[in-house]
Amino acid sequence: MEPFLVDRRHYERQDARAPEGLRALCAFNRINALACIHGARHGWLGATFSVAEILTTLYFRLGERNVVLSKGHAAPMQYACLYGIGQLERASLLRYKDGPDGLPAHVERGTPGVPFTTGSLGQALSRTAGLALDRPAERFFVVLGDGELQEGQCFEALQNLVYRELRQVRTVIDANGFQTELPVERLKHLPDPRKVFEGLGLEVREVDGHDPEALAAALAAPAERPLVVWARTRKAGGTDLLPPEDGRQPWHSRVPDDALYRRLVEEQVTRSGSAELRAEWERHPRDVSPARPATPPPEPSTRDGFSRRLEALLDERPELEVLDADLAKACGLERIATRGRQFHELGIAEQDLVSFAGGRALAGKLPVVHTYAAFFRRAIDQLFLNQIDRLKVIYAGHYAGLCYFTDGKTHQATNDLSLMLALPELWVIEPPDAHHAAALLDWAVAEADRAVYFRLRRTPLALGLPRGTVRPDRPLALGDDLRRCFWTIGPVSTRLALEARATPAFSDFGVVVQSVLRGPLDLEHLRTLLRETEEIVTIEEDLAPGALHGFVAGVCRKLDLAPRLSGKRIDRWGASFRTLDACLDHFGFRPDGLPAPGRR
Known part of the structure; x- marks a missing residue:
């Protein structure tokens, strides 16, 4: 059903000095605000x-x-x-969350x-x-x-x-x-x-x-x-x-679905007391949008892989505790939130959240701290102090990267990898799929000797990656020929590399999928993997110059390799989008937006 809008002429006919006029204006505003949300199919x-x-x-x-x-x-x-x-303008109300x-x-x-x-x-x-x-x-x-x-x-x-x-x-x-x-x-x-x-x-x-x-x-x-x-x-x-x-x-x-949307508009039209608005509403088309079939995701998101494994680990390891900042549902923690003493809700208070986690670590616990990746920016000094004291804390930064496309600049984390790498001795991880997320969480809990940051995604993407043993010190290599290859991190960038391989320009490219940007590193394995590599194209959702690009350049220097190195990364702040495809188009995260491959 198309959104219904109250035209400005109705506003102009109301006397805001009169109680009935002000009440009508409140109803008008509710109708038009609801139109924004109904048109975008998203909002608060x-x-x-x-x-x-x-x-x-x-x-x-x-x-x-x-x-x-x-x-x-x-x-x-x-x-x-x-x-x-x-x-x-009237038309702008119908373009809520509709790109830049x-x-x-x-x-x-x-x-x-x-x-x-x-x-x-x-x-x-x-x-x-x-x-x-x-x-x-x-x-x-x-x-x-x-x-x-x-x-x-x-x-x-x-x-x-x-x-x-x-x-x-x-x-x-x-x-x-x-x-x-x-x-x-x-x-x-x-x-x-x-x-x-x-x-x-x-x-x-x-x-x-x-x-x-x-x-x-x-x-x-x-x-x-x-x-x-x-x-x-x-x-x-x-x-x-x-x-x-x-x-x-x-x-x-x-x-609201179309049926509830109609009831809400009907209610507010009645409360406005405007007969003319009532007549316009009666004439408004009532076509019902076709119901979207409920299809299960092709595979769990990295958030889901992480949180499901975390729930199991809570039974195995009593020292584990889960901390949240009023985002339990968004972070996949609804079941964990019922676990009493192993769950702590800190509310909308990220600085308190991170410092409280430091206190729990000092008390001998292993806290796993959850909030949006973008909101960890609010607690950088608290993170820094925890690092100075060498406290083992696991930080889970949710809704990261371009696949959090709906909520704009303040909420889209496209610089958290570089930001976390600026903190001393913090290991930094972004798993490409749920399998890697669960396996790397096991490693971080049982074997890591310091704090770890996980960058996690809400959006499930079907990558079809092999489900073998995950080693934090080795990337995942796809393809037998790595003379020319993509080097990616995270599900969106990895999917782009896989899509690009299906095009003529990149058909001979292999793919190296990195999960650990700072942590254990098997350099000899990389030396063997890259011994014939002539060209590397990095793909990442991090603001230029890019955390992954810097990592790969550093690996090449350590191994005394000199392949042609180029990269695709984020070059500007985001916006609010209605679909992931619209967001990826805006940033050029398509095969034709990648750097042109070099000649043989």
């Missing part, structure tokens, strides 16, 4: 709906324009508001009406303070989530607001009570937020976050000190059709 509906009255009141009743959405995954609601006030020319998954600088990029939680309040410092006559509103407050930088920023008396910066907490799926109170929460904020020297106002009139009063009234508005909302609020289930709120990233 729960956060988008919970923040509707907050953003609508700021933009339409109060006329504010310095609005910073720190919880950037609620972007569709900000886009709906920006369309309603004339900052965005579409609206990004999380709000980014360069989008009309968006002051700067957010989405990596906890940083926007500090940035806004810096932006507002020389603009005392302007008001700034920063919207955070209650789970986001687990990021310690939020409190550093709040203290800075008080210290610098930045009363023009107003903090709004969308307190919808849930994190990804679990209630905030089951992870880390503030039992009495008023006491906490007042103890920091802030003025606090608590309000029903789905009551536009109460919000307007709380947001606009003068304040003697920097202000925090604690807006009590419901995740996926403003509708009766998306309730929590069994103590969880499943509508974090779940997308």
Whole structure:
């Protein structure tokens, strides 16, 4: 079913000063935000709906324009508001997550009406303070989530607001009570937020976050000190059709099917009270999109191979513990999360996560630390300190590389390999498939004498690699003739090499699949493997110059080899895409995007 949009003329006919007009605008914005998500078949509906009255009141009743959405995954609601006030065009709402020319998954600088990029939680309040410092006559509103407050930088920023008396910066907490799926109170929460904020020297106002009139009063009234508005909302609020289930709120990233989409639009059209909009909705085509057949993945992802083996190892090795940062489902840890003392949920707090892991290692445990690969960037100093103390910790960086194509620059990890190699003595691994992931985890737990970083993927890709014995000190060689070869790391790059071998230009290429970038290395085996090699093309999803390219060049120097060496790597930041194919096309990760082979 095609998305249904509320045209801007409906916005222009509403009087935001009247309660009924503001309520209608909230309904309009929910319909248009829902259209973004329905068109992309992806998005964060729960956060988008919970923040509707907050953003609508700021933009339409109060006329504010310095609005910073720190919880950037609620972007569709900000886009709906920006369309309603004339900052965005209608067509752009239908291009959410549609490549570099579409609206990004999380709000980014360069989008009309968006002051700067957010989405990596906890940083926007500090940035806004810096932006507002020389603009005392302007008001700034920063919207955070209650789970986001687990990021310690939020409190550093709040203290800075008080210290610098930045009363023009107003903090709004969308307190919808849930994190990804679990209630905030089951992870880390503030039992009495008023006491906490007042103890920091802030003025606090608590309000029903789905009551536009109460919000307007709380947001606009003068304040003697920097202000925090604690807006009590419901995740996926403003509708009766998306309730929590069994103590969880499943509508974090779940997308409604066509039938539920129709019911949601119908509900919001009714709540808008607009007869003209009702007539337009009745005329809107109701064609149902054909159901996508549920097909099992061809083989497990490296995330799944890693997490399934980890679950088995927990029974065998009592010293193993699993640590998570509010991403248990995304990291394949749902079953492990029920294991009591062997599982620790640290919430949205990556610095605390990594330092806590260091403490568990000091206590004689072997912690396995899980978060998105991109989010380990937040804890580089904590990682560094763990390395200084030579603590054995296994770090699992999930959703890495180009196959995490949906969520844009802040979430797509395309430099984590180089970043981790910058840390002293940290062994760095990226397995190409689930079999290698499980085998290398066994080795890391039982035999590695130091910390290990695993780069893991959510997307299963069928590579058909042999399932023999995995040795961390040797790459996997495919093909008998390696005079010309690809040298790859990870499933996407390896698949590209296999595809390229099916083309005339690369039909005589072999493939060397690397899993361990820093770790044990059998140089004599490599000397035998590469004794006749004349040309090597590296393929990797790492920002130029590329971690793998540097590794291969180093191997060649150690072996006193001088093959022609070229490479394919990432040359720019990513964007938000609807499909993996669109992402790979953008980066030229196709056979025709590889360096031309040299002549014999």
